[in-house]
Amino acid sequence: MLKFDEPQCxxxxxxxxxxxxxxxxxxxxKLAAIFKEIPRTESKDHVLVLSGLWNIAMSEPDDPEFPSLGLFECMSKLIRKSIKNSxxxxxxxxxxxxxxxxxIIGSYVMNKEDLAARAVDSKAFVVPALLELLRGKISWVEQRAAARALGHLASHEKSFEVVSLFEEEIVKLSMEIATSSLTNVYRSFLGVExxxxxxYHCDLLTRGLGGLETENQKAEEWGIQLQCWSLYLLNSFALRVNRKSPGGVGLIKTLCKTEMGRKRVSEVREVIERLCDLSRSSDDWKATxxxxxxxLLKDSNVRVAQIVLQDYHKIKYSGLKMNSEEAHRSVENLWEIRVERKKKEKLMSETExxxxxxxxxxLKKQGKKKFQMGLVKExxxxxxxxxxxxxxxMVRDRVVLYSNRAQCCLLLKQAEYAISDSTRALCLSSVDDPHGKSLWRRSQAYDQKGSTRESLMDCLAFVDQRLKYSNxxxxxxxxxxxxxxxxxxTWGFLGIDSKTEKSDG
Incomplete structure (x- = not known):
């Protein structure tokens, strides 16, 4: 039987x-030369090479060999060529x-920080290339791969600095994709004939296997993945900028750096109230x-001032829909009152x-006497x-007056007033030596309001202050x-144990 040699390449x-x-x-x-040559040449075999590299990257993402030979530069140039040359x-x-x-980029930067750092090197230029895909310059399929790659790059310390240069646009795009990706996938693929x-979408989704049902299931899966990767990218920014962020405060701050984010956040009253509570507590994240x-306040198109102004005893605006101009005017009035008060006191004689x-x-004595008699409102x-x-x-006296009024508000079940007054007392007292009673009263007020974390933080601060000075x-x-x-x-697994018991039973 004759044997024929395989044709030589x-x-x-x-x-x-x-x-x-x-x-x-x-x-x-040879491989280094090929990676340089691919973007400059045209060949039907290029797609086979990319498919092979994709398989290798998926199975061996931590192998540094290809990235060290110019792989990232090659992939970046190919993406840019795709955008520019239709x-x-x-x-x-x-x-x-x-x-x-x-x-391929996303797989190689997934685990190893050094590979991620190599990817954002000035020669590779991968972030601007991936950003083009994230903008939807081709389709949602490439957008999904770009969100994945950028999310991994943003998760590493060494590569985040370069990604953060495009923070404003990436955050905005991630928010838009997260809210519209499922609709977009349906309108452009699932919902059409x-x-x-x-x-090529169908071929990527099914790899030639399965029928229409498999295709639809995969498209739905990819649409959800696109949403998840955009949220992951968004969260990577929040975690990098704000480190660990309990309650998603860092993520909320990141969202509020964009116009759309501020609008969406301002529409959720519970979020604004949560921010107000946290900003007045002893929590480490109050600065965030x-x-x-x-x-939010600096954005003239956002209507959140009426809630924030509760700290300035403007609760009388509660229930009214102030426009941004009215809200800012209220803030200005408060500032003018403070300035005017200083001016008036400067004009007063020492006798006055x-x-x-x-x-x-x-009045302090009168108030205390009425309080002891049970005449709380008086x-x-x-x-x-x-x-x-x-x-x-008279700073010390003002501290006591605000704190005592906070106690009255507590007894009258006016938690928000109590929080505001005790916060004012604490702001007037020393940072290193906060007013203990005000800490405890604010902790009680937060408890009354149902803000458990803020109540806990204030109570711990109160105990710390008390132990420091108590005999x-x-x-x-x-x-x-x-x-x-x-x-x-505030236990993280609250309720899970009981659910487990019910399911076991």
């Missing part, structure tokens, strides 16, 4: 032949190339919450100021008069009870 730049080279030095040299993209099977290229579907509220000081001392009114008359230089060095029973209560309420 005559292409000196054949990727598959180079992979078979036994000499490691010659092999690497004639080339639609020729032969080139339409598959940008999808494979983005996926079979004949109108892009053939404050920054987020400032981003001394009269006020004596009156405030008397006591609150007296404290209010005292606050209005108290000169700005007994013992935690008061009432504080220990509050800590136990809030620890139980």
């Amino acid at each position: 005559t292409n000196p730049s054949c990727f598959f032949c180079s992979m078979k080279e036994t000499n490691p030095f010659r092999r690497r040299s 004639d080339w993209l639609l020729k032969d099977q080139n339409i598959f190339i940008p999808y494979y290229a983005a996926h 079979d004949s109108e579907r892009l053939k 919450a404050l920054d987020t509220l400032l981003l 100021l001394e009269e006020r000081r004596k009156m405030v001392k008397s 006591a609150m009114e007296v404290y209010t008069v005292g606050i209005d008359l108290c000169p700005l230089d 007994t060095k013992r935690i008061p029973y009432y504080a220990a009870h509050m800590i136990s209560k809030q620890m139980s309420a």
